[in-house]
Amino acid sequence: MSVRRVVDGSADIVVLEGPCPVEDAETLAAFLLESPTSPVDLSACARMHTAVLQVLLRLQPMRRGTCGDPIAARCLAWPHSNEKNGQAAD
């Protein structure tokens, strides 16, 4: 599975790994709605589907690491994506 929740010390982290197909969008959304403060680690994500990207844009989680998918990284780098949380993730 390319979306995982791991326990890192005290907090849960959501990790995206390898290719993240369209189905991952729902899983990711479910995780983030359940625990909105969990950061998402994108550094191991190789290829992000647009639906997954949309979840990240919509829910604006904290992000960890530079996104492994350069095109997705560019989409996420657009200023508006961090307006709400004010976090500079990558």
Added chain:
Amino acid sequence: MNDLFEQFLIEARELIQSATEDLLALESAPGEGEAVNRVFRAFHTLKGSVGLFDFPPLLEVLHAAEDGLVAARAGTVAVDAILIDLSLETLDAVARWTDTIEGQGDLPATAGSEGGTLVARFRALLAPTLHPIPRAAESAATTRPDWVAALVADALPLPEGVPLTALRYVPRADCFFAGDDPIGLVRRLPSLVALTVVPVEPWPETGEHDAFTCNLAITLLTAEPRAEVEAVFRVVRDQITLEPLVDPAPAIGVERASATLPVVVAAILTEQLRVIATPGDADSDAGRREAAGQAAANALRSVRRGIAAEACARAAQQGREALSRVLESVLEGRDGVALPPSVPLEPSAETSRLLRIDAARVDTLIALAGELVVARNALNHLVLRAVDGIQDAGLSRAMHENDALIGRLAADLHRNVTGLRLLPMAQVFRRFRRPVREIARSLGKDVTLDVRGEDIEADKGIVETLFDPLLHVLRNALDHGLEEPAERRQAGKPETGRIVLGAEVQEDSIVVTLSDDGRGIDPVRIRAAARERGLVAADGLATMSDAAVIDLIFTPGFSTAARVSDVSGRGVGMDVVRAAATRIGGRVSVASQVGRGTTIRLALPHRIALTRIMLVKVGPDLYGLPLDSVGEVVRRRRDQILDLGPGRATVHRGRTVPVVGLADLLGTPVTARLGDGSPDAEARLLVLRSSSETVALEVDSLGARLDVLTRPLTGLVADAPGIAGTTVLGDGRVLLVLDPQALLARSFGTETSGALSEGLP
């Protein structure tokens, strides 16, 4: 291209044709409800066929037109000139796009915006207040939308000197369900300058998040050429908007022009631009310029851009600047010499090679083939008897009978098979109604076209090559033949002009005539024009009959039109008609009476027949000459050929006949020539049969006479002058069959285009 697609092309063209005819009929008799129904059905079927493929703009346009016609059927929209014009324009666009799809496998780049405009016009026609003008038309109207400005502001500073394309892609909300990955498409653009992804609608503040509904708008700037971008987003064309950002530099003219010129031709033109831009010394410059001009002209002629080709050839004579200007303007599609857009483009030479055949004809063929098999079995039986050594009178009689039977069947089969290629003249005649209407309208003249003998059949090759030459004749008749309405009234004629296009069978040829009841051709004017242009020597002109003088209109470079109009009168035309007719073994003649009208008569063979040729050798090369152009073959001692300074001549049958070396006509290098220059040696001369002058053509040696099927040249060399066609010899070599008249006309006539050898691959 698959079968389904080929079927679509055939069907689409038929539907376009029939809908066009019905619309024209509606125009003359607006009340005919059944015609409206037929037009609607044609559009409806067309839409259904298009739906099988992925051409969204085409589908949208047809859908809008169908809506318009539904309203017309229901009576909520008037069947008037506006609806008919709009429908005809739509059919034109569809016809052009279909041609482009056939040639390039996809719609032209302009289809989206052009289609948007048509759709908007149909919507406006239906109910201007109910249907807002769609987005496509809007974006075409505004110069630089906000989203582009925002994108550019974000991407500053822009890379310099690189033409950019801005793209806005709003995927459909359900695109994820359709398996689309919009960002996946973006990944396929290698050179992204800027990329933004924003929600289309503001995200809902609270509530469930639907992960599978797409609410994103992607905008990007790319350095990829527009065509590339379109190729990547081809499948979602209805969801994207493209805006070119920087005026592309001439270097990328190829991409821009590819919409109008085939890529290979555009590439050739671009290459010529590069060639002439390279500096060199003055001598080589001139040669290079001429070669470049010639190459460009040949390339343009191959795609029927004759006028642009002429412009290139002329500019090459004038200088480097002139040539590069012409080339650039042709590449950028602003040479302004394309046909007026309202006239349907002539289909390309590569139009479908499919043939529709009546099933009954196929049944006859199958029956004949079956009989042939039976006859052959009988022969086999007889052969076995012969092998067994049974010698009796019965055997030889039976073999004779069998031979006669097989002979009869073979002849029947041949006749029926060649009959498969016969098409009714209607196929070409009916295509004229539309151009006649358009041209007459643009000239402000009223005309009726009367078509006769539509059901006369001729070979497919002949019927299909008739369109271009007849269109030329038709344009001339409309433009120069028919008078202005006021002038006609003064002359006591009805204001509406009349053109009769007819076909009839006369002996073994088919005669196609096109007559107008216009002002006729005035021999006095032709004489004056011929003298002015030096087409015929002054004393020769004095002795010519009026009929022979009028025949001069077929001379290359002849045009008496006082003004150049969009329609005709560019000095190209009637010679093209004669050349085209000659190519398919026909003859053209003209008869005219001042004040009464002009008739152009094309006598054509029923089917493309075998040509009898004579092989001749010039240096190491073998050529064919059509035997019907050769009057006599004579051998003449070299000391009987006199060098007269500008040329050579000999006395033949008491007349002085100029002697021309075929090698000189063809530009064969001197070193390659064989032959013995000594006075005792004999020269081989072919005395050419010609309407105007007798010329002896000198060749190095004569070869066999053959019956061959010549094929006209196609593609880039289609208009290589002086070549009637090619044929394949028994040993597999390709033989060029020359057209001696055209070769002579080129050398001594008015044409000044480059050497023949440059016209060959």
